Amino acid sequence: MDNKKHIVRVAPSPTGMLHIGTLRTMYFNWLIANQNDDSKLILRIDDTDLSRSMDSMIKPIYDTIGVYGLHYDITFKQSDNFATYKMFADKLVLDGYADYDDGAIRLTNTFGYDVNMNLDWKDTITGDKKCTPDVFAAASTQVIIKSDGSPTYNFASAIDDMTHGVTWVVRGTDHIVNTFKQIIFYRLFDKPIPLHSHVGLLCDISTGKKYSKRDSDLLDLSKYNVDAVLNFILRLGWSPTKDDKSNNIIPRDKAIKMFLADGKMRAPNCKVDLNKLDWYNKKYNGFNI
Ligand code: GLU
DSSP, X not given: OTTSOOEEEEOOOTTSSOOHHHHHHHXXXXXXXXXXXXXXXXXXXXXXXXXXXXXXXXXXXXHXXXXXXXXXXXXXXXXXXXXXXHHHHHXXXXXXXXXXXXXXXXEOTTSOGGGTOOOOEEETTTEEEOOOHHHHHHHTTOEEEOTTSOBOHHHHHHHHHHHTTOOEEXXXXXXXXXXXXXXXXXXXXXXXXXXXXXXXXXXXXXXXXXXXXXXXXXOOGGGSOHHHHHHHHHTSSEEESXXXXXXXXXXXXXXXXXXXXXXXXXXXXXXXXXXHHHHHHHHHTTOOO
């Protein structure tokens, strides 16, 4: 997989500051995009949710990404693309796969099971995902354009991934359920389905609970060495094949070489151990510990 051309993307929502989980996902995608010169990273601002997105959060997201030196090849925000999503929705209406419903547009399950609509997919980390009748029913009747004219997350994501030729979607396990709802659009528009890898979510070391936005807000990464942070987040959901002392320190150049060839992304949730971050911080700041 290292030598293939990968088109990957990361899609932060500007509902708050860029938090550690998104930075982790961004770093993983960046490492994949840096496997070779042909691969590309798309940074997409997921601001379709008009009630939760804040314009004022967009610049801080770019600023944070800049601090970590994670360059991208293409960037755009979804709110600039509403006309495109509407055009794709109109096509589905025209083809009889969607219809107007109280000002919204939703898929209509008239095509049913009998047209080989297979929504099964395979996660590169956790394997086969089978679509149940309930999941199929939800996917095949989902709203795609809301009555305020904005597209839903699943529709906009799938359209953007499809039109940009994304080959590999890497994101948190919280999106496994959404994947069925996105794959239906690849089927309806007859486009190749990208690889999907869902990595474990970050969780609190003492309670084991999923990291909340509040936990992330309380964690001020700006006081740590940038490379220490990257080394720390690398180990949240990825481990080297040879997980011993020789691989304690993996700066970004080494991480690019090892990410696909000598390690694996993982699905179990990852405990955020700030003592480890302190340890990396000391190491990268030149302390001999
Ligand atoms: N805005 C979503 C998130 O931050 C993006 C999910 C995706 O990568 O499709 O979780």
